[in-house]
Amino acid sequence: MKLSSIILKIAEKMDGQRSLNASLHVLRGKRSGQTLQDIDYFSVKPYFSLIPKLADSTFAEAVISLQHTGMIKESEGIVTVTEKGKRAAKELGDFQFDGWHYRGREEIFFLRLVLLVQTLSQLRSSRNSFHPITNDRKIQQFVKDVLHTQQVTRTNSARSLAEELLLALKMTGISDLQAILLSHRLTGADASGWTWEQLEESTGESVASLQLEYLEALHRLIAVSERVDAAEKLPILHKLATGIRIETPLTDSTAITKKLFDQELSIDEIAIVRQLKVNTIEDHITEIATNDADFPIDRFVDLADQLAVQQEVRRHRVKRLRLLKDKFPHLSYFQLRLILSTTKGEPV
Template structure:
């Protein structure tokens, strides 16, 4: 799996509507009103916040690969797929990411799994004192609580976890490569997890590609183990997945704004109360509208304008704010963003 393939899929969704940076913002999980709206409107939630620490240099390297193979082209700052790019995108396998719902939490799950395996491995050999694989106190406390509340002995818990992992790997239908990366990264009492350098050499794949394989494998494990149906079949993994899924799509700051908005305060009034810029509150309102099918948009735009913009979007497939602004100069960018939030693409 290559980063360039993921970028290609995102560009396909936003073809001819957004700049290159829009894809980078999606992968990093930027919490701006525009990016939140793009994620929903273009149906690219699986890729949101997939790589929060993605370096721009790494991103541009992947983009250059797409350019060198003539899969994408840039015109006036906007990225388009070439015909060759469309064919290449159509041949890509289905990605099984869920970035929108797990944003920023995959590493937590990974550390929980690594520490639990390490702890059980040490305890099986009666080694109660060891250097934990992570210094994250929250993860350490989580594993302590989990082990304290499990009814089985440590020996039996180790065997149960091994069986659950084997079952989950099979049921999730992850690739053999993903299963290999996940298993070889685990650390036990008598065997340390493989480094990325070791995996690169053994599997003849780049580190970036292997890390993406690991990421999708973990997404598959969480998606399977968090479901109610598998709570009994995979009780330990089900526990490890607790709290990983984001319960509310809104940021903490937007939740506060929503409470004030629901009380009837205007944007300017909310800005004063919260001591924030009105533009920031507008971003929050756009985020709320994007995630609320019953959002009272007519508080902000006239029905005639709402229908006119939606008609323009549907007839000419125009989703670029600048072009819409030229067509409807009397509407603000904020109003246009709100209208776009009511004319979303297919749901993910």
């Protein structure tokens, strides 16, 4: 799996409507009003915040490879996917990421799993003292609590976890390579988890590609572990998955703004109360609109203007704010973003 493949999938969703930076912001998980609207409007939530620390140079290298192979073109800052690129994107199939709901918390799940495996392995070897794989106190306490809830012997606990992992990996449908990555990253009593460099040498794949494979596999493992029926089928993994999924769609700051908005304060009043810029509050309001099917858009835009913009979007398949602004100069960018946010999911 290559970064360029993921960028191609995102670009295909935004075809002819957004710049390359829009894809970069999605992968990094930028919490701006525009990006939060884009991920919902273009259905790219699975890729949100996949690589928070993605370097500009790494992203640029992947983009150049797509351009050189004739997959994408860029004109006036807007990216379009060529017919060759569309065929390639289709052949790639669907990736099984869930960046929107995990946003980096998948690593917490894996650290819990690694520490539990290490602990059970050490106890099974009658070693009550060892150096834990992580110094995170919260992770350590979580694993202790999981162990205390296990009403079986140490040997049975280790065996039960091994059986759960085998069943869970089968349920995920991940590839052999992904299963190898997950298993080789684990640490036992007499075996340390492999480094990415060791995995690279062993598989012949680049570290960057392996890390994407690992990330997708981890997302799929968490997904089966947090299912309702997993409480019975995968009780240990189900506990490890507790609290990993982010259910609240709003950022903490936006949630505060929403409380004031629900009290019917104006944007200017909210900005004063919160001591934030009006533009920041507008971003918050857009985020609220994106995640609220009953958002009162009539407070900001007349119904006639809403219908006119919606008709323009459907008729000409336009989702670029600048083009909509040219067509409706009397509407602000904020108003246009709200209209797009509240018409998500409708055919265009």
